[in-house]
Amino acid sequence: MTRITLVRGDLTREHADAIVNAANSSLLGGGGVDGAIHRRGGPAILDACRDLRASRYGGGLPTGQAVATTAGALAARWVIHTVGPVWSATEDRSGLLAACHRQCLRVADELGARTVAFPAISTGVYRWPVPDAARIALAAVRDADTEVAEVRFVLFDDRAHAAFAAELGRPRRSAAGDPGDA
Numbered sequence: 001m002t003r004i005t006l007v008r009g010d011l012t013r014e015h016a017d018a019i020v021n022a023a024n025s026s027l028l029g030g031g032g033v034d035g036a037i038h039r040r041g042g043p044a045i046l047d048a049c050r051d052l053r054a055s056r057y058g059g060g061l062p063t064g065q066a067v068a069t070t071a072g073a074l075a076a077r078w079v080i081h082t083v084g085p086v087w088s089a090t091e092d093r094s095g096l097l098a099a100c101h102r103q104c105l106r107v108a109d110e111l112g113a114r115t116v117a118f119p120a121i122s123t124g125v126y127r128w129p130v131p132d133a134a135r136i137a138l139a140a141v142r143d144a145d146t147e148v149a150e151v152r153f154v155l156f157d158d159r160a161h162a163a164f165a166a167e168l169g170r171p172r173r174s175a176a177g178d179p180g181d182a
């Protein structure tokens with residue numbers, strides 16, 4: 001049974017087997033948590049990402065997928081990069097956001113990572129409303145068949161932390177959001 005914990009803080013300072021990066025398809029860095037991970041983790045992470053782009057991911061990492069690299073100078077063994085969907089008011093992309101979490105746990109299981117720290121994927125530059133992202137993220141982790149012992153959501157501000165805490169306290173819902181599916 002995977003334990004889900006919440007932390008209010010900076011993901012790049014977390015001690016975990018794997019830290020999840022809210023990347024973009026280029027895998028070559030960006031702002032937000034992506035920029036923070038590369039800044040604190042150092043050039044080894046970008047070097048590994050460049051190797052991925054030169055091999056398996058020549059066209060970039062598709063939205064909803066995940067891939068691991070070294071964590072460089074971070075207090076983790078791996079960074080698991082995933083690309084969240086950009087929020088859309090006209091298209092339901094919740095399946096892709098759920099897939100980010102499932103795929104990160106699949107990669108974590110392949111690595112043997114037992115503790116995985118996530119940011120609130122897609123809720124910054126990609127503008128996903130935090131409460132809805134919390135619902136999708138928590139449902140996806142709860143529904144996942146994984147050996148990961150702890151999933152830790154590291155929330156950068158009080159708003160995100162409160163949203164995840166409120167969702168964590170609710171009865172289980174499926175990622176699709178139909179309470180009857182619980």
Ligand code: APR
Pocket residue numbers: 009010011012022023024029030031032033034035036084119120121122123124125126127128154155156157160
């Ligand atoms: N620790 C934890 N969470 C953080 C940190 C940090 N150091 N820095 C930012 N965050 C939070 C943001 O407040 C937001 O809630 O991470 C969440 C995700 O925001 P972004 O990092 O903007 O990621 P996302 O919305 O998925 O957009 C991805 O932004 O940074 C670029 O290269 C990235 O193009 C990609 C896009």
